[in-house]
Amino acid sequence: MHVRELQWIEPITAVQCLAHRPHLSFLDSAATHELLGRYSYVTCDPFSTYIVAGGRASCNGEDIDGDPWEVLRTLLANYPQEHRPDLPPFQAGAAGFFAYDLNRTLERLPAPAIPGQRLPHSILHLYDVVVSYDHRNNRCWIVSTGWPEQDPARRGERARRRADEFAALLANPKSPRIVLPGTAGAWNSNFSREAYITAVQRVIDLILAGDLFQANIAQRFTARLSTIFDPLTFYRQLRSLNPAPFGALLRCGKLTIASSSPERFLKLDGTKVETRPIKGTIARSVDSNEDQRRANVLVASEKDRAENIMIVDLLRNDLSRVCTPHSVDVPAQCDLESYASVHHLVSIVTGTLAGDVKWTPERGPWIAKVKV
Structure with a gap:
């Protein structure tokens, strides 16, 4: 692993420097909180991409038979790395999202009555370099692992070369793109008022009948984007209006996820x-x-x-x-x-965690996730 401390550069500035690179991921702690949101991470240019769609796993476009979770565990085990406790905990690895529909790889569930947007159930990019931030101490580093090289000498050379590439990109801050308001059309719900009231009453009836305790009635709002819509500008506005300890901007090809959440879904630290x-x-x-x-x-x-x-x-x-x-x-x-x-x-x-429970490879916290 090659580690290089940088002179402080704001995370959103680093994002602007790397925005033109493929598959940008920004795990963003924009909100100041004494216990939460200490770290942020910016990365791009993954060396591999793992996707689960329709219950099947694929890596770099090639389908892989088997349980998607075991496939992922095997994939990550190919890239063990040392873990330095003096650095922010995510020291390169897999970043992406697990959609709610990924539960179909764990449980037998009926098909939804109304189909969704037919997006992948999960996309994880495997990154060998990450720019990591410690907001409490106002310090930032480039952490470069040298993966996917397996030979130690070549991996060390790649780690230094990739750190040089990132340092050069970060040395040339880009001016934020100016996008005028109104780049998205009117928002439309997938519910009418009457249909929503009917759904609420249905849930109340089920609770009174003892069939369930709680339900989440989710609405999907959609809008048509103009040709000049810029996801990064949108996210800058979002984090300005609603800073959160667990925000994220994930660029996954044609799909972009902008998230602003105060809720930590799951944290793993050793056991x-x-x-x-x-x-x-x-x-x-x-x-x-x-x-x-x-x-x-x-x-x-x-x-x-x-x-x-x-x-x-x-x-x-x-x-x-x-x-x-x-x-x-x-x-x-x-x-x-x-x-x-x-x-x-x-x-x-x-x-x-019980001794027989495994989540990630034994050496180092490798997965950063966003709930969507």
């Missing part, structure tokens, strides 16, 4: 696992007294607390299936967290 579910939300107010009143209303809300506790119980059950007995704990429940436009109720569920 320690943590999830931070958010249930319970109320809009903030520019008036400080009204803002505090709303926060108090949320904390005291019986409905919101019940919803949060329900998801905590679900996650305690899920983690107990892969953790050592009696290790699952809830160190925080229904705590208030405040962001740019909303207050949230947030809980924390932790556990210790």
Whole structure:
């Protein structure tokens, strides 16, 4: 591994420098928080791409038979690397997204009544170089692994050469592209008002009948983009209006994902696992007294607390299936967290993975994911 510390360059500036390179990934901690959002990562030019679509895995366009998760584990095991605890934890590796429909590789589920957009269930790019940031200490580095070279000498040479390439790109900051407002048309929902009310009533009926406890009625909003729409400009505006500790901009060929989330889905640190579910939300107010009143209303809300506790119980059950007995704990429940436009109720569920549970190769945290 070749590591080179850089003079501080803002993460969004680094993104602008690398925006023209293929398959840019930006894992962005734009929000300042004493516990969350310490690190950001910028990378591009992957040496390999792993895709799951229709329940089948492929790598660099070639289909691979077998369980997609085992295929991924085998693929990552080809690239073991040392892990330096003095650097931000993601030290190159796989970055991308797991879509909700990836659950069909784990469970037998009926086909949805309304088909989605037929996007891949997962795209992971394997990166050999990452620009990593520690916002607490205002430090940044180029971390270059030299993969996919297998010969140690050639891998070392590639690591230094690729670090030089990234350093040269970062030394020439690009001016942000100026895009006028109105580059997207009107937003349209896949629900009419009547259909949405009907769906809500259906969920209420199912809850009263004891068939389910909770449901998420999701709407899809679509808009037609103009020819001058620029995803990077869009994301810059998004992170400015709604800075979040777990934002992301993922360029996956024709598909771009812009994400601005306060919620950590899953954190793995050795055998320690943590999830931070958010249930319970109320809009903030520019008036400080009204803002505090709303926060108090949320904390005291019986409905919101019940919803949060329900998801905590679900996650305690899920983690107990892969953790050592009696290790699952809830160190925080229904705590208030405040962001740019909303207050949230947030809980924390932790556990210790059982010895026979494996998620990534043994040497180093390799996967960075975004929930979409």
